[in-house]
Structures are given as structure tokens and as C-alpha cells.
Amino acid sequence: MLINGIEIDLSNLEKPLLLVSEDEELLFQRLIQSTLEQGSIQCQLALSTRKSISIVRDFWLAMYKDQEKLYINSGHALLYPIRLIIFELVTQVEYFKRLSKKAFEDEWLSLIYAVVLLQFVLKWIKERFSDNKEVYEALKVLYRATDEYVDDDQTSPSRERSIGQAIAVKAIRFEVRENSEEFASLLNQTYNFVNYLYDKENETDEKETTKLPSMLNEEETLNLFYSKRYTTIKATFTG
Numbered sequence: 001m002l003i004n005g006i007e008i009d010l011s012n013l014e015k016p017l018l019l020v021s022e023d024e025e026l027l028f029q030r031l032i033q034s035t036l037e038q039g040s041i042q043c044q045l046a047l048s049t050r051k052s053i054s055i056v057r058d059f060w061l062a063m064y065k066d067q068e069k070l071y072i073n074s075g076h077a078l079l080y081p082i083r084l085i086i087f088e089l090v091t092q093v094e095y096f097k098r099l100s101k102k103a104f105e106d107e108w109l110s111l112i113y114a115v116v117l118l119q120f121v122l123k124w125i126k127e128r129f130s131d132n133k134e135v136y137e138a139l140k141v142l143y144r145a146t147d148e149y150v151d152d153d154q155t156s157p158s159r160e161r162s163i164g165q166a167i168a169v170k171a172i173r174f175e176v177r178e179n180s181e182e183f184a185s186l187l188n189q190t191y192n193f194v195n196y197l198y199d200k201e202n203e204t205d206e207k208e209t210t211k212l213p214s215m216l217n218e219e220e221t222l223n224l225f226y227s228k229r230y231t232t233i234k235a236t237f238t239g
Helices: 022-038 050-064 074-079 081-091 094-103 107-129 133-142 159-178 180-203 219-227
Strands: none
Touching: 022 050, 022 107, 050 081, 050 094, 050 107, 050 133, 074 081, 081 094, 081 107, 081 133, 081 159, 094 107, 094 180, 107 133, 107 159, 107 180, 133 159, 159 180
């Protein structure tokens, strides 16, 4: 599938952080393929690169699956330190756990929660480090689709890239710790927003084949919602 001018094979995403069955992997591919083909969601940061879609899958599985049956694949986690720190920081917050309870075993609701949540988290991180060249250099693969890192899960990363990732992980952890209330507020507001969308969808008489099409005309709402955040750069929601 062509995303941001780069062909991304949705059947060949980065290796999952969580242990996932073949059936679950195929289910996610079907869901995300349908979402992208319909153009039914306007969260372009979350759906812009092979790496970001891989994080969506991490979040989706963490919401869709029984929490007691979630296991980190330690070998894969070592390959993706930035993905891992984002996953850990988000999933340990109470609001994520609330979303997980609502979305448990609901494949589409889990997906919309995962996409919107990652959109807001990536937006927050992007704002924090857009002026930090050293950190943003390591983070740019989250936001820009390039051929540069297509095979990064097949070989060991270079020493330079490993150092860059380590610096980025430390910076993200520090930023969240220093702004813990703001980060928690971000997840809280995202929690409220996705519940608003879910309730809005359930108010309609006609049942769609998925819960995602209601996002089609929500860009203004999304931008207005995010503009009330603690932002320093008033860019559009889609990033």
C-alpha cells in the first residue's frame, strides 16, 4: 500500500513487541488495510510510516487481548527501544487500562482507540523534540516514511543509530517524568475524546460495518480538541 509516497507492505511490518498469534496478526492486517483503503481516519501521524503502524499494532493488541495473556517478546523489544519506551509509558497509565477494559475483544474499537491514542502521543513527542536536532534525528522515522530503515529488524543497528536511539529513549523518559501531570492529562483527554466518538457512533440508527467511518469528517473536531492541549506549536491535528 502506498502511504505518503512510500510503498509499505502491511504484511511485513516491524516485528511485534508482544507475542502475537498468526490469527491475530492476520486480523490486524485486515483491519488496518480496510481502514487505510477507506481513508476513514485522519490521524496521519499514527498511520504515516511502517514504524508508527507497528506501534498501532502494539497498542491494538494490548487493548484487544486479555491483559493476563500479554507477554513482551524480549528479543524484539531490544530491536526497537523507542517503540518500547512509548509502549511502556502509555500502557502503564490508568487511562490506558480503562480503554483496554472498554475495548476488550472488540477488534474495531481497539483499533480506533489505538490509532487516536498514538496520534496524540506522537504529536506530543514531536512538539517536545522538534527543536532538538540530536533527539529528533532518531525520532524522525516515526513521522517520515523512508526506505532507509526498511530492513532495520533484519540486521543489528549501527553503533551510531544505537546511540541515537538510546539518547532518544532517555530524553522521552525524562520529558514524561518532568511533565507527568501533562502527559497523564493528554491520555485522560484522549480517553474522553475516543469515548465521545464511540458514543456518537452508537447514536446513529444505521450500523456501519466498522466503527471507523465516523472519523471521516472529524478533522475540525480533532484540531479543536488538540488545540486545547498544552501545545507550543499550533499545527493541524494531522501533523
